[in-house]
Amino acid sequence: MDITVVGEGAALAAPDTLRLHAGVEVRRASAAESFAAVRAAAARLAQALGQAGIAAEDVRTVELSLGPEYEAYPKVAAYRAVQGVEVVVRDVGRADHIIDTVAGVGEEARLNGVAFEVSDPAKALAEARVAAFRDAAAKAAQYADLAGRPLGRVVSVTEEVRGLPQPMGRAQTMVAETDASISPGRQTLSVAVRLGYDFA
Numbered sequence: 433m434d435i436t437v438v439g440e441g442a443a444l445a446a447p448d449t450l451r452l453h454a455g456v457e458v459r460r461a462s463a464a465e466s467f468a469a470v471r472a473a474a475a476r477l478a479q480a481l482g483q484a485g486i487a488a489e490d491v492r493t494v495e496l497s498l499g500p501e502y503e504a505y506p507k508v509a510a511y512r513a514v515q516g517v518e519v520v521v522r523d524v525g526r527a528d529h530i531i532d533t534v535a536g537v538g539e540e541a542r543l544n545g546v547a548f549e550v551s552d553p554a555k556a557l558a559e560a561r562v563a564a565f566r567d568a569a570a571k572a573a574q575y576a577d578l579a580g581r582p583l584g585r586v587v588s589v590t591e592e593v594r595g596l597p598q599p600m601g602r603a604q605t606m607v608a609e610t611d612a613s614i615s616p617g618r619q620t621l622s623v624a625v626r627l628g629y630d631f632a
Contacts, residue, residue, distance in 0.1 A: 584630025
């Protein structure tokens with residue numbers, strides 16, 4: 433006979449990488465004009481990011497669209513073109529500068545959101561594993577005590593990393609402390625471990 437329990441553990445980590453979703457958007461009378469204009473604006477954006485220290489491999493095109501906007505169908509009011517990029521900022525201390533760089537491209541610039549990441553979560557996950565294992569072991573010991581039976585050795589271990597890091601509630605405090613317009617706050621990494629024990 434055996435017993436299986438699940439333990440959970442979590443650890444906090446400070447994000448060190450920002451993914452900025454940005455791009456350019458234009459409207460022109462013809463599809464050709466709109467597409468040419470958005471490509472020119474995108475080239476200016478790429479140049480500005482490069483001058484701000486963003487490596488070319490840290491800029492990835494994630495959106496490219498062109499289509500009509502109707503005044504009253506089927507009458508076309510304008511053609512809208514969008515080119516979006518994901519920018520990886522590897523120094524979160526420069527986040528404001530990079531965002532200002534995007535905004536400085538001109539009226540075509542668009543900012544569509546940010547996401548913070550922990551580039552190397554290994555240390556935080558190791559801490560979470562320790563907490564999860566201890567949690568599972570405590571549960572197993574309690575069940576054995578309740579059953580009045582000795583708890584044997586661990587015969588199986590299965591790990592599950594619980595989802596993506598979730599932002600913690602320190603963001604507003606850190607903004608006040610650093611005078612930054614945005615802040616990475618802190619994130620939590622969670623692990624669940626399933627332990628199987630001999631149960632005599």
